[in-house]
């Protein structure tokens with residue numbers, strides 16, 4: 918049975934029913950693969966350079 922549309926599986930496109938559903942599943946998989954997490958990465962605090970120049 919096709920996991921996309923629940924139609925009977927076609928042997929040429931197993932486990933899908935057609936090339937269309939096969940592509941749909943592939944696209945879904947690619948979308949999952951390249952999904953960028955929306956969580957903000959740990960922001961590095963910008964520390965000013967510690968230059969203690971003393972004039973003597």
Ligand SMILES: [Zn+2]
Pocket residue numbers: 919920921922923924933934935938
């Ligand atoms: Zn299908």
